[in-house]
Amino acid sequence: xxxxxxxxxxxxxxxxxxxxxxxxxxxxxxxxxxxxxxxxxxxxxxxxxxxxxxxxxxxxxxxxxxxxxxxxxxxxxxxxxxxxxxxxxxxxxxxxxxxxxxxxxxxxxxxxxxxxxxxxxxxxxxxxxxxxxxxxxxxxxxxxxxxxxxxxxxxxxxxxxxxxxxxxxxxxxxxxxxxxxxxxxxxxxxxxxxxxxxxxxxxxxxxxxxxxxxxxxxxxxxxxxxxxxxxxxxxxxxxxxxxxxxxxxxxxxxxxxxxxxxxxxxxxx
Amino acid sequence: xxxxxxxxxxxxxxxxxxxxxxxxxxxxxxxxxxxxxxxxxxxxxxxxxxxxxxxxxxxxxxxxxxxxxxxxxxxxxxxxxxxxxxxxxxxxxxxxxxxxxxxxxxxxxxxxxxxxxxxxxxxxxxxxxxxxxxxxxxxxxxxxxxxxxxxxxxxxxxxxxxxxxxxxxxxxxxxxxxxxxxxxxxxxxxxxxxxxxxxxxxxxxxxxxxxxxxxxxxxxxxxxxxxxxxxxxxxxxxxxxxxxxxxxxxxxxxxxxxxxxxxxxxxxxxxxxxxxxxxxxxxxxxxxxxxxxxxxxxxxxxxxxxxxx
Numbered sequence: 371x372x373x374x375x376x377x378x379x380x381x382x383x384x385x386x387x388x389x390x391x392x393x394x395x396x397x398x399x400x401x402x403x404x405x406x407x408x409x410x411x412x413x414x415x416x417x418x419x420x421x422x423x424x425x426x427x428x429x430x431x432x433x434x435x436x437x438x439x440x441x442x443x444x445x446x447x448x449x450x451x452x453x454x455x456x457x458x459x460x461x462x463x464x465x466x467x468x469x470x471x472x473x474x475x476x477x478x479x480x481x482x483x484x485x486x487x488x489x490x491x492x493x494x495x496x497x498x499x500x501x502x503x504x505x506x507x508x509x510x511x512x513x514x515x516x517x518x519x520x521x522x523x524x525x526x527x528x529x530x531x532x533x534x535x536x537x538x539x540x541x542x543x544x545x546x547x548x549x550x551x552x553x554x555x556x557x558x559x560x561x562x563x564x565x566x567x568x569x570x571x572x573x574x575x576x577x578x579x580x581x582x583x584x585x586x587x588x589x590x591x592x593x594x595x596x597x598x599x600x601x602x603x604x605x606x607x608x609x610x611x612x613x614x615x616x617x618x619x620x621x622x623x624x625x626x627x628x629x630x631x632x633x634x635x636x637x638x639x
Numbered sequence: 640x641x642x643x644x645x646x647x648x649x650x651x652x653x654x655x656x657x658x659x660x661x662x663x664x665x666x667x668x669x670x671x672x673x674x675x676x677x678x679x680x681x682x683x684x685x686x687x688x689x690x691x692x693x694x695x696x697x698x699x700x701x702x703x704x705x706x707x708x709x710x711x712x713x714x715x716x717x718x719x720x721x722x723x724x725x726x727x728x729x730x731x732x733x734x735x736x737x738x739x740x741x742x743x744x745x746x747x748x749x750x751x752x753x754x755x756x757x758x759x760x761x762x763x764x765x766x767x768x769x770x771x772x773x774x775x776x777x778x779x780x781x782x783x784x785x786x787x788x789x790x791x792x793x794x795x796x797x798x799x800x801x802x803x804x805x806x807x808x809x810x811x812x813x814x815x816x817x818x819x820x821x822x823x824x825x826x827x828x829x830x831x832x833x834x835x836x837x838x839x840x841x842x843x844x845x846x847x848x849x850x851x852x853x854x855x856x857x858x859x860x861x862x863x864x865x866x867x868x869x870x871x872x873x874x875x876x877x878x879x880x881x882x883x884x885x886x887x888x889x890x891x892x893x894x895x896x897x898x899x900x901x902x903x904x905x906x907x908x909x910x911x912x913x914x915x916x917x918x919x920x921x922x923x924x925x926x927x928x929x930x931x932x933x934x935x936x937x938x939x940x941x942x943x944x945x946x947x948x
Contacts, residue, residue, distance in 0.1 A: 381752070388754070391746045392768065392769075395771075398780065399783055402779075405786070458666070463659075469659075486929070486930070490904050492674060498680050517673075550654070579778075581886075615776075615779040623774070623775065626770075
């Protein structure tokens with residue numbers, strides 16, 4: 371294929387637009403990362419590089435608030451993603467290895483429901499639900515809500531992976547007198563590992579990312595990082611917020627990169 | 640939504656057929672109780688009477704929907720006229736989400752096309768590059784956007800310093816800022832489906848068109864675009880639908896004058912001024928709009944798939 375102007379695939383202008391697209395996507399993140407290193411009390415003037423705002427996040431006047439919020443965010447994300455991934459793995463096994471059955475479409479609809487209902491609607495509905503059953507809003511309500519909406523995000527990579535695995539492996543094991551349970555735990559699950567790990571990571575990030583639903587179901591006094599940051603930003607963007615943001619965005623990028631590398635190593639096999 | 644399409648057909652194994660109800664039970668319970676039942680409850684709440692400190696009184700009432708569509712004067716006894724306030728907020732949301740979708744299409748299509756025509760080995764890396772920002776916390780991305788675009792922000796500083804402008808341009812608190820924020824929030828949803836369609840596109844068709852003296856742009860419009868249309872439609876819907884109910888971009892980048900549905904709903908559940916039945920009704924109207932769009936889309940996809948076979 372010639373890469374000349376005569377190539378039918380080549381459209382002049384598409385490459386610059388792609389570059390523009392990348393600039394728009396990355397410029398805000400890059401700018402915040404750079405300004406988080408600004409040694410100034412104002413966010414406007416540049417006064418040289420320092421890590422003082424990173425230090426401030428951990429030791430400054432607001433550090434307790436952020437530490438608690440970070441603890442809540444990470445523990446909720448961890449538990450919610452583990453539960454969602456477990457539930458999604460079981461569901462995927464039924465959907466992909468359960469033959470065709472009545473209610474399959476309905477089950478798929480139910481699993482993808484959190485993706486179809488707008489987030490703000492889920493948030494309102496969940497708030498109404500907890501208020502009606504008179505359940506005190508707080509840590510537990512956030513955890514439950516996160517587990518529910520993380521399921522489809524874990525389900526997608528897991529079911530995709532399972533569809534790619536030939537069931538001959540399990541059949542062979544069962545021909546050699548392995549029970550179904552053994553075929554599942556000894557053959558299918560290990561083969562599923564890359565899909566399960568990426569499902570887990572995606573669910574973790576989605577939980578960590580959530581603002582709207584958390585904001586509705588959190589109740590007074592319990593904050594996660596996004597709600598704490600939002601509350602702070604309402605009074606104006608401060609340098610310590612940029613330091614927290616930079617740490618959090620770095621963390622997300624590392625996790626997604628790991629997820630990408632896992633899925634990639636898997637495809638080249 | 641993508642889930643439905645991808646795990647639909649394919650040759651099925653039934654190794655665990657007997658256990659499938661047990662395997663599905665946890666997901667039925669968790670999503671059923673914590674998503675489905677709440678949505679049904681919300682529908683019920685939208686037909687109840689409001690309690691003044693937030694919450695409801697269990698008495699059937701159409702007041703929420705009535706308040707949404709009609710104005711009956713200060714004391715509620717004037718003849719009803721159409722109340723435009725909320726309809727306008729919905730209309731503005733549709734308009735904003737629509738413009739954000741067009742912006743995403745204008746930038747996303749060439750990007751997706753460009754990526755799909757790279758050598759096969761490096762395509763995943765390009766896709767990854769486009770999707771990374773999506774996985775960064777939405778709140779942080781929106782705050783970063785606001786920081787960049789502020790009147791005294793780095794973008795204005797830069798433009799002032801190179802002399803392109805002499806006064807800072809106001810972007811924050813405009814409609815355009817909201818569109819930019821929405822574009823930034825959901826761009827990968829536009830790029831990925833278009834990329835998938837272009838990747839499957841048979842370029843021999845373009846070559847044939849070129850052999851018959853079609854110019855490149857004619858080929859793009861008359862040959863390529865019709866072939867990748869399903870991907871384009873999917874991308875537009877995947878950007879439009881979440882944009883419609885978004886909260887962060889309009890709230891942080893739009894300010895009070897650029898109110899959208901999300902903020903209207905949020906307001907009903909915060910503090911004492913809230914009106915839960917009204918918020919539930921507004922949510923129901925939003926949900927119905929989204930479900931109608933998704934149903935039309937699903938029907939169209941089904942038709943397109945049948946056409947392929």
